Amino acid sequence: MGRGRAPCCAKVGLNRGSWTPQEDMRLVAYIQKHGHANWRALPKQAGLLRCGKSCRLRWINYLRPDLKRGNFTAEEEETIIKLHGLLGNKWSKIASCLPGRTDNEIKNVWNTHLKKRASQREQQQQKPGATKSKDKAVDTSDADTHSPSSSASSSSTTTANNNGSSSGEQCGTSREPETVDVSLLEPEIDIADMLLVDDAPTEALLAAPMPPSPCSSSSLTTTACIGAVSDDELLDLPEIDIEPEIWSIIDGYGGAPVAAGAGDATVPCTTTANAASASPGEEGAEWWVENLEKELGLWGPMDESLAHPGPLGQVCYAGPLTELTDGDPVSTYFQSGPTASPLPEIASSSAVLS
DNA sequence: AATGTGCACAACCGCCACGGC
DNA sequence: TGCCGTGGCGGTTGTGCACAT
Incomplete structure (x- = not known):
């Protein structure tokens, strides 16, 4: 959409403007898994063509799970x-x-x-x-x-x-x-x-x-909010192998529905089945991810024909998870991740992405 | 129905503070 | 002690949308 003034990242060829649902999902998945110890390094490690500052703002202002949406009381x-x-x-x-x-x-x-x-x-x-x-x-x-x-x-x-x-x-x-x-x-x-x-x-x-306030925008610290993540861990993870064509899809996002199996660009929806299988203690994260997906337009009927326009006018994919997630850590994460890892314990849920 | 206007929102920029070296 | 890198904060701005004319 290109809101705001001229982007700071244009000179380095990074994405700019409004975030796509895919980018959101990727960022959320990464932070849920690894935290955000280093915002500058985060985009690269998460496979995002964004500057760290942009990622941080997006997370703090929009994607944080403890955000209260809606009108002010x-x-x-x-x-x-x-x-x-x-x-x-x-x-x-x-x-x-x-x-x-x-x-x-x-x-x-x-x-x-x-x-x-x-x-x-x-x-x-x-x-x-x-x-x-x-x-x-x-x-x-x-x-x-x-x-x-x-x-x-x-x-x-x-x-x-x-x-x-x-x-x-x-x-x-x-x-x-x-x-x-x-x-x-x-x-x-x-x-x-x-x-x-x-x-x-x-x-x-x-x-x-x-709130424990670790996640409040003013005192947001990685360790407090997500959990301590060592540098080694951050550097090791995630092995998100992004095909050049995926980037082209993301860059030129807004075209036709991405074909199943195209990889990262089609971060699929969490299935309701996944939600149903969550344990009671996991309801918070599950609820949040579900709502996030709804907001992003990534939550819906599991029908491949239902690739639908996203909130930003782009096409979101609402197809079956199993057809889309092969080999994509992020997709895999959303297939089983949030429901299996409430936010505070994310760093320890090493099985999520593996 | 078409056009104009103003508002709300999200994103970016620049600066500053802080911590590590 | 000074420099550098990073994170955080506050201000600003452009676009989309809703409402009014």
């Missing part, structure tokens, strides 16, 4: 507003307080509508004599924001747009928060304590068990 939005008042544009710190949310996601939500809402509130606070009708207007916009994204964006953003982005006052210009001098905030500051002062919703949110 009212509590989350309130938390973001409050935290932003405390911390400013410290998106990673804010994200660390919102389980399953990424800094990028929070940043987007803030820039799209929370910023406007916050500024509206600010204006009202500066004008104590604000009429009740105006309060009501803001309340409705709040309510709108909580509704499904499509309607939320249209109603609340158009009006607020006038005082927000169009004025050129980008929050991104390292604007210091109004309420708290950020320079006084030490990195070790207990954000939870700050939030617990007078905010009930936030308190409730924070009272909830925080």
Whole structure:
């Protein structure tokens, strides 16, 4: 699709732009198996024509299993507003307080509508004599924001747009928060304590068990998130032998359905049979992989004729696993892997790819 | 129905911090 | 102690889509 500005990887001939489902699957499979001790080396070892930075971002912002997809709840939005008042544009710190949310996601939500809402509130606070009708207007916009994204964006953003982005006052210009001098905030500051002062919703949110947070975008470390992986292990693995034609398929992705047996480019779906055979303790990873596949358009009826357009307009393959996975470690992994290896134990599940 | 407009999202860039040598 | 490599963060941007006209 080619979103974003000019890619940094063009000069080295790497893939750029939006990720294909195949690339996603490959990245997920690799990280699940080996972790991501070295992002720079990861793409090569995983057989991805991407730069390490791109892989890291893709993983953190989109593929991580602990990500919470969907609209932000009212509590989350309130938390973001409050935290932003405390911390400013410290998106990673804010994200660390919102389980399953990424800094990028929070940043987007803030820039799209929370910023406007916050500024509206600010204006009202500066004008104590604000009429009740105006309060009501803001309340409705709040309510709108909580509704499904499509309607939320249209109603609340158009009006607020006038005082927000169009004025050129980008929050991104390292604007210091109004309420708290950020320079006084030490990195070790207990954000939870700050939030617990007078905010009930936030308190409730924070009272909830925080994720182990090893996988939160701000404190993501390989060993904590996936498990320790030695360099030797990383260098040894995986033996993903990628045919040149596979790369051509990936590079020129978007054409006809890839023939069965074409190899890596056709990472197949996990079968429902696999899902059914998972043990109870493996439900988490299984659920995640299944949902990932659904999102990627790789999950569906096991009919070869059902190669279907993917979310990006490319053709995804939904054929039977057994016809596709021969010799492809990644495919093999998704045939039996996730269900057999919950994420925290991935590094130890050496049998998955073998 | 066609066109215009604005928003949401995902991706990239540049800079900075940190750790190893 | 300085240099280099890597990871992480924040800001920015282009495209697709939904809604309005």
